Structures are given as C-alpha cells and as structure tokens.
Amino acid sequence: MSEDAFLSMRNISKRYVGVQALDSVDFQVNKGEIHCLVGENGSGKSTLIKIISGAVSPDEGAHIEIDGETFHDYQAIDAIRKGIEVIYQDLSLFPNLTVAENIALSHIIAEGNRFIRWGEVQRIARQAMDRIGVNIPLTELVGDLSVADQQLVAICRALTRGVRLVIMDEPTAALTRKEVEALFAVVKDLQAKGIATLFVSHKLNEVLQIAERVTVLRDGRLVGTFPSQELDDEKLTMLMTGKKIEYSRYVPEAQQADVLLEVRALSRRGNFKDISLQLRRGEILGITGLLGSGRTELALALFGVNPADSGEILVEGKPVRIASVQDALRLGIGYVPENRLVQGLIMPQSVGKNIVLTVLRRLLNRLGLIDADKTRDTINRWIEDLSIRVPAVDSPVQTLSGGNQQRVVLAKWMATQPKILILDGPTIGIDVAAKSAIHEIIRDLARRDIGIIVISDEVSEVYRNCGRIIVMHKGRFIAEFDAAQCTEEEIQECINRAGE
Amino acid sequence: MKKLLTRHETYVFLVIIALCVIITSITPRFFTLENLFDLLRSYSFMGIFAIGVLFVLISGGIDISFTAVATVAAYTMTVVSIKYGGNMLTAFLIAAVVGTALGMLNAAIIYFFNIPSIITTIATLNIYYGILTVVSGGKWIYSLPTWFREFGEIKVFTLTSGEGLSYGLSLVTVIWFAIVILAWVILRYTIVGRGIYAMGGNLTSAQRAGFNIFFLQMFVYSFMGLLAGIAGVIQVLLVQTMAPNSMVGKELDVLAAVVLGGASLAGGTGTLTGTLLGVALIAIMSNGMTMMRIPSFWYNVFIGLTIIASVSLSAYRRRREKRRAIAVEVE
Numbered sequence: 001m002s003e004d005a006f007l008s009m010r011n012i013s014k015r016y017v018g019v020q021a022l023d024s025v026d027f028q029v030n031k032g033e034i035h036c037l038v039g040e041n042g043s044g045k046s047t048l049i050k051i052i053s054g055a056v057s058p059d060e061g062a063h064i065e066i067d068g069e070t071f072h073d074y075q076a077i078d079a080i081r082k083g084i085e086v087i088y089q090d091l092s093l094f095p096n097l098t099v100a101e102n103i104a105l106s107h108i109i110a111e112g113n114r115f116i117r118w119g120e121v122q123r124i125a126r127q128a129m130d131r132i133g134v135n136i137p138l139t140e141l142v143g144d145l146s147v148a149d150q151q152l153v154a155i156c157r158a159l160t161r162g163v164r165l166v167i168m169d170e171p172t173a174a175l176t177r178k179e180v181e182a183l184f185a186v187v188k189d190l191q192a193k194g195i196a197t198l199f200v201s202h203k204l205n206e207v208l209q210i211a212e213r214v215t216v217l218r219d220g221r222l223v224g225t226f227p228s229q230e231l232d233d234e235k236l237t238m239l240m241t242g243k244k245i246e247y248s249r250y251v252p253e254a255q256q257a258d259v260l261l262e263v264r265a266l267s268r269r270g271n272f273k274d275i276s277l278q279l280r281r282g283e284i285l286g287i288t289g290l291l292g293s294g295r296t297e298l299a300l301a302l303f304g305v306n307p308a309d310s311g312e313i314l315v316e317g318k319p320v321r322i323a324s325v326q327d328a329l330r331l332g333i334g335y336v337p338e339n340r341l342v343q344g345l346i347m348p349q350s351v352g353k354n355i356v357l358t359v360l361r362r363l364l365n366r367l368g369l370i371d372a373d374k375t376r377d378t379i380n381r382w383i384e385d386l387s388i389r390v391p392a393v394d395s396p397v398q399t400l401s402g403g404n405q406q407r408v409v410l411a412k413w414m415a416t417q418p419k420i421l422i423l424d425g426p427t428i429g430i431d432v433a434a435k436s437a438i439h440e441i442i443r444d445l446a447r448r449d450i451g452i453i454v455i456s457d458e459v460s461e462v463y464r465n466c467g468r469i470i471v472m473h474k475g476r477f478i479a480e481f482d483a484a485q486c487t488e489e490e491i492q493e494c495i496n497r498a499g500e
Numbered sequence: 501m502k503k504l505l506t507r508h509e510t511y512v513f514l515v516i517i518a519l520c521v522i523i524t525s526i527t528p529r530f531f532t533l534e535n536l537f538d539l540l541r542s543y544s545f546m547g548i549f550a551i552g553v554l555f556v557l558i559s560g561g562i563d564i565s566f567t568a569v570a571t572v573a574a575y576t577m578t579v580v581s582i583k584y585g586g587n588m589l590t591a592f593l594i595a596a597v598v599g600t601a602l603g604m605l606n607a608a609i610i611y612f613f614n615i616p617s618i619i620t621t622i623a624t625l626n627i628y629y630g631i632l633t634v635v636s637g638g639k640w641i642y643s644l645p646t647w648f649r650e651f652g653e654i655k656v657f658t659l660t661s662g663e664g665l666s667y668g669l670s671l672v673t674v675i676w677f678a679i680v681i682l683a684w685v686i687l688r689y690t691i692v693g694r695g696i697y698a699m700g701g702n703l704t705s706a707q708r709a710g711f712n713i714f715f716l717q718m719f720v721y722s723f724m725g726l727l728a729g730i731a732g733v734i735q736v737l738l739v740q741t742m743a744p745n746s747m748v749g750k751e752l753d754v755l756a757a758v759v760l761g762g763a764s765l766a767g768g769t770g771t772l773t774g775t776l777l778g779v780a781l782i783a784i785m786s787n788g789m790t791m792m793r794i795p796s797f798w799y800n801v802f803i804g805l806t807i808i809a810s811v812s813l814s815a816y817r818r819r820r821e822k823r824r825a826i827a828v829e830v831e
Contacts, residue, residue: 105709
C-alpha cells in the first residue's frame, strides 16, 4: 500500500445468489484524489460503492484498509467514522425542510443531541457553505431549489462531518453544462482541502475532464486503473465494453425527399419564439442547446401537449392544427420522452405482446375486444418484415439476443406507423454499448422513411446521427449546421458562446 | 410580507376574518367574549385530537382510529373512577395510559407487518370500538363522581355578562392550550420533532440521516393515542355523560380541520398554527350557522365545499409556481 492511499481494498468479492457481482477486485483511492469509477450497467460499480459505504459486506478474504487502519468486520459506522460520505443519486435530501436544516441535521443527530438549537443549525450550515464558497439562502426550502443547488446542499451536508472521501453517484445526470462546471469547481476546491472525490458516471467526456485516475470495471472484474491522460473517449469505451464500438456517422441516402413537416414562425409565450423548420422524409434532424433552451417545449408543442400560440404547421404540405395529443397522433406524429426507446420492452412478456402493445386500439373488433386474428397478423407481419429470429412468438423478450431485442423495439414503433417521430433525450443515462444500439434503431427508423427529430444535449449524439443540426438558445433557433460540413467542436463552441 | 402571502395559514386566517364579519353583521351575538369562551371550551376536545392527527400526518401516516381509542380510554377511566374512586389526576392518568397503549399497538402493527397506516387504523377502529361495545353493552353512564363533575365547571377567571350571567375561561381550554405549547416545543425544538418532519419528507433519507424510524413511528402513534385519551376525558367533562357512541364518527371532521390548516396527506408539511386555524374555521362555521339558524345539515355541505376550495387553492398556487419555474427566458 502506497504512502498516500486513503482507501485501499484488496481481493473484494461479492456473490449474490447465482451472480458473481464482484470478483476479487483491488481498488485504491489516494488522499485528496479525484477518482472515477466507470463501467456498464451490471459491471459491479454499485456493489463496490455499497461495500465502501459499509452497506454491504464483502465475501471472505477481503482486505480493507482506510487511512492506515485495517478493518476485519467493516460496517457502515466505520465508514462514517473514517469520513466516507456517499451522495446518492437521489441526494437523500428533505424537500420539506430548509437548506440550513438539511445541511446540519445529520450532524446534530450524530452528536446525540435531543434538542435543536436553531442558531447552531444556522452556524453549521453557514460554515459548510463557506468552506466551498457557495451561497444558497439558508431559509429556502430544499424542494424549491434547482437540482444543481440541491446537489450543493448534499455536498455541504457531507462537509459537516469531517469528510475525507466523498462518493458521488451519477452527480451530473440532471445538470446543465454550466452547472456541471460549477460542480467540478467545487470538487477541485475539496481537493485543495485534501478531500478525495470518487465519481461514478456514465458520461465519459466528463469523467476524462475531471478525474486524475479512472478505474474500469467490467462484469464484476477489475479491468484496471488508469491515469486519465492515457485515456480518450474511444479507449475508455473499449475498456468498458471489451469491444470496439464504431462511432459511424449516419449519412442519409435520399437528400431530396419530399418535405414531411414544415413549421413557420411558431411561437408560444414563455417557451419559444419564431421557430421555422423543415423535416424531410427519412431525415434525422438534430436539435441541441442547453437545458432550458426551449427544446423540449417545442417538441411538446408539436406533439400537442402545450399547443403553440401562433405560427403555422404543415404536414405533408397541408396546413394542420395541432391543439391536442389526439390531433398529433392522428397526423402520425409520435413523441418519445427520455430513453423510453429501451424502457419500452416488457422483458418477461412475449415478443408478440410487446409488438402490439402500442397499437391495441387498432386491433379491436366490433365488440371492442381485442381481435385474435388481427393481432396474429400484425405480429407475424413485423416479425417477418424485420427478420426477428424468435423461437416462437410467445417466447419472452428476455430470452432473445440483444440485437433481436432491439428489432422488437423497432417493430413496436413501426407498428404504430408514425410519419414523424420526436425523440427527446433518447439515450439519457444509458451506457455506451446500449447507446450505439439505440442509434442504430433510430437510423433504421429513418431508413424506413420516417422523419425523425432528435433532441439531445450531447453534441456528439446529434453530430453522429443527424444530417442537419439546429442549435436553440433562449427559445430561438440561433444556428443551423450541416453535419457533413462542420466539426463537432464548431457546434459545441456555438452552444458555449450562447451560454456565456 | 411577501413571505406571509405564500403561506397557506394566511389565507385560512383571511377566510376566518371574512366569516366573522359576515356572521357578526347578521347576528351581533356572535362576536362576544361570552361566545368566544364558549367556543374555546367546547372545541378543546376537537382541538386536542387535531394536534395528534397533525403529528401523524406530518410523519407521512394517517390515523382513523383515534376516536375509538378515546372512547375506550374514557370508558375505562369512568368505570374505574366510579368503582375505585380517585381524583382528576388518576382519571387523566388512566385514560392517558390506555390511549398510549392502544396507539403503540397501532404503531407496532404498522411497523412490523408493514401495513399502510390507513388500513391498520380502519381495522383497529373497528376492533377497539367493537370490543368496547361488547363489554359496555353500549350503555351510557350518567352518574359520574361529584369531583369529576365539578372539575368540568372550573373557570380560570370569571366575568359577568350584561344580563348578569357569569362566564369565563374554562380550565379545559387551558389544558388544550398547554398541550398546544407542548406540541409546539416538540415539533420545533426537539430532534424527535424534526425527525417527524424529516420522516414525512423522505423516509429513506431520514433513515440514512440516522433517525430511528421505529422509535419515531412509535412516538407519533402513541402521542396520538395519549392525546386521544386526554380528549376522551375532556369530552366526558364537557357533556357530563359517558356515551360510548358519541365520539366515533367524528374522525373525518378532525381530519378535515387539520387538512384545512394546510397539512398534507402526503406527509412532511403542516404547522400547529395552521391546525389551530383549521379547528377555528370549522368551529366558527358550525357555530355561526347555528346562530344564523341555518339548518344543521347544511353544515356538512359547507365543510365539504371549504375543503375543496382550500385544497384546490393551494394546488393551484403550487402549479402556478411550477409553471413559472419551467418557463424559458425568451429573448
């Protein structure tokens, strides 16, 4: 064990019934280090975190040493005593209590007090905030704060207890770019005070930006710990998935297909203003911009959830009115919110049931009951059409291979026969391998002549998949890029400039 | 001032003032000290219940069984006091012990069997009340001990009205207010009190923060039971009769008062000020309607309408705030 190690774990294994969650993993975090832990879903990240926090005990043969002290029966209370604090993804805050109380409460409980002195609460909270130079009104209710501020409250709370290692689980999932920068500044600040941070994250570019070292887990095994200078996006993906993932650019085939959707000077008060766009058959159009730029609001207007106040919408050249979701559906417009594309499968249910789930209404017979013949025909048609290899239509989806599962998802959306599909954050919170599979689905849909709008704050996602990319800022379109004639950096630059 | 306008209590208070003005303009008899003291005395029973219910609601639970608990406690107290004698102290003590024990039983069932509190307490309401009906045969008890009857009439100070009748602040009201102060101290200045808020806000987080959830739940339901026991004795003091069927059925009135005062059934929110105002609103509506000679069955209709108005007002305010929060700054 090296001199500057704070936490050193060797031979960590954990076996749950039938699953080897962790297999003799060695892991070390140095004093004041910024360390990242990455891996795909099921790689054992969360089990490792639970073992570090003492919530789960490792199997026989594990060696845990913290700050020079060896533990044989490591418990949650040991973790707390040694200054290890986990900030869970849900932040574990009390929305109904004030900022001050959220920060100070657990400290006061730990001291074993029976009564609460409000002056003391204020003092503790103020002190914690001063340490990292943030200033959130102490009397504000935490439920009224932005997610970013809530996160800072959670960090301040950790600081009240003489913390040495902060573990953050997916801290940036709900933050805007600017807020991420602010969070990173705080983490650097903690480092200057000798406090180590362990990040668990899916967002590789962020991992590489902040971390000094990166530990990669795959299938419960340690792939290795690497200095972040030695890594890049591609290499890290390779380490995580064990296979090379091709980041291909999508090049649409027919450039001059007819216009499917046209929007002219669309506005909605307090949401977006003067939006004009054209979407062609088989085109993937990307809309990007910071969180709160009006992207989602625009999508919701096109889908009839919050109809626009003024402007024109034309579908296949005909002026239409979209005043409700029913209108949008009738016109063949579909809207898929955050990562529904994958969540849409009901794993234990049969392939057939999954495919017809979204179209049950069309399968009704005159009595309003589901027509068995129509159902069978629909299922067979799509299984054949997409050449899904299934043992039988009633085998559960979970028994299929990954590739075939994706085809089932595709079949499900094709069955609704949409003309226009709006995908809002299609890969939020999804790991790399699944991400590229979803991109493949999106491209497949486009090849089937569906017009697709992808809304995403990941520039690389829109850059790789879309022919044209529109940047939104403060409710307006501020720039349009042709993906074939620009670089990813140019788009990013444009967004950053707008944000300043 | 701005902060005051965002508070639910402010609106309830304004409604109360408006109501008082309307009633007084129709029956001047309403706005007298005599009527005030009378209301403070007769609603102390409901007021004490409401405090217990507030605690349970803040913690994220609900209790329906408290009227049955109060009946059992008061009945036990009456029978024991008549048979073995005693004084006011033993009377309150007996009821408090019985009430607390039944409350603890509720908490134990909810915690160990992990049954939703509403189901548990509906069941225990029936069990407690059912057993009592069997044991007592539903008989009313009129012959209460003299010391008991006299206690109900004690006034802290007396005034004389224009017609020569004496009235004043009842000791019963003082007991109610003492409990309010106790509850306020618990909620505001003890770790247990903050734990109740924390638990109602986010149970998992409360656990992670180091609160003992089992203890907190025990506390909340036994405190409800304790207050139910005391309220039971006070009811008997007020009507000078132990009537086994006089309390069960009033649960929803009390819940209504607490919800009107701004407590949420989702847990985590609610204040004593709000609860007091909620009780006051219900008391004034009921009293005012009687004085204005509006038939009493309209009372239920008005209570229902007020609850809907109050809850939708706060839901509307929340939605408006949220809408403001998500609006995009369009340039």
